[in-house]
Amino acid sequence: MLNDKEKIGLPKPREFFQVPTLELARALLGCLLIKQTPEGTASGFIVETEAYIGPEDRAAHSYGNRRTNRTEVMFGEAGLVYTYVMHTHTLVNVVSAQKEKPEAVLIRAVEPCHGIPLMQERRGTTELRKLTSGPGKLTKALGISMADYGHSFTEPPLWITAGKKPEKISSGPRIGIQNSGEAKDYPWRFWTQDSPFVSR
Numbered sequence: 119m120l121n122d123k124e125k126i127g128l129p130k131p132r133e134f135f136q137v138p139t140l141e142l143a144r145a146l147l148g149c150l151l152i153k154q155t156p157e158g159t160a161s162g163f164i165v166e167t168e169a170y171i172g173p174e175d176r177a178a179h180s181y182g183n184r185r186t187n188r189t190e191v192m193f194g195e196a197g198l199v200y201t202y203v204m205h206t207h208t209l210v211n212v213v214s215a216q217k218e219k220p221e222a223v224l225i226r227a228v229e230p231c232h233g234i235p236l237m238q239e240r241r242g243t244t245e246l247r248k249l250t251s252g253p254g255k256l257t258k259a260l261g262i263s264m265a266d267y268g269h270s271f272t273e274p275p276l277w278i279t280a281g282k283k284p285e286k287i288s289s290g291p292r293i294g295i296q297n298s299g300e301a302k303d304y305p306w307r308f309w310t311q312d313s314p315f316v317s318r
Contacts, residue, residue: 126152126161126232127279129272135197139214139221142196143169143308146212150281151228153260154274158236160260162228162250163281166309166316168292170211172221175301180220191268192220199276201267207254210262212271212278226293226307228256229315236261252317286311293318 127150135142144167152161170178172192179189179202191200192213200211200222215221228250230237237259238244250256257263262276271278292307309316 126150126159127281129274129277129279132195132197132270132272134278135212135214135271136216137196137214139169139171139223140306142212142214143167143223143306144287146223146225146278147287147308147310148281148284150231150279151225151256151260151276152232152274152279153262153266153276155261157261158233160233160237161231162256162260162315163231164225164227164278165229165284165313166225166227166307168224168226169214169306169308170222170224171306172215172219175298175304178221180222185220189220192222193218194268197271199266199269199271201257201262201264203264204254208257208263209253210257210266224253225256226253227251227309227313227315227317228260229313230259247314251315284310284313 146164146167149164172180180192196214198213200213211222211224213222230249237249241259250259266276288311289305289308
C-alpha cells in the first residue's frame, strides 16, 4: 500500500532550497505544499509568496540580525519550517539562504488540491476561492501549526513536492508591512498571474 508521500509526490531535495531567497520565492510557485495529519492529508499548489531578506530588510523578523526564540530557526539551514503566530493565525515560511544568514519565504496563498472536504470543514466554508487565499487561511485549512516549527520541508508530515509550473509570474510590493520604511516598496511578493486563489 502506498503512503501519502509516494502517492502525492516525493519531497523536493535539500538542494532545491539552497538558492538565493528571491529565486526560491519564484521557484516555489506551482509547487505542491502537503500536510499529513491524523484527520487526513491536505495539499495545495503554491500561488503566492513573499521573500524576506534578513538583516538588511526592515520588514523581516531578523532585521539587524535580531535573534530571538521566534527567529532562531531562520539562522538554520535552507528548507526548514518557520512558523509563527500573528493575530491568532499561524503563518508558514520556508527558511532560505545559508546557515547564519536569516532569510525566509512566506507562503501567502495556495490553490486547493488534495483533501478539499477536510479543508472545508476546518475553515467552515465550502467556497473554494476563500479556502486558502491568505497566509492564515491556508495554514488552518491544511492543518499547519506551531508544532511544525523547525521541521524540514524535505520530509513528512509537512513537505513540498513538484507541482505545475506557472505560465506567468507577477511581482509587486509585499502586503501588510506599512511601517517598514523603504522596505515596504520592495517588489518581493510573487504570484501566479491570473490565479483566482491569490490573496488579493
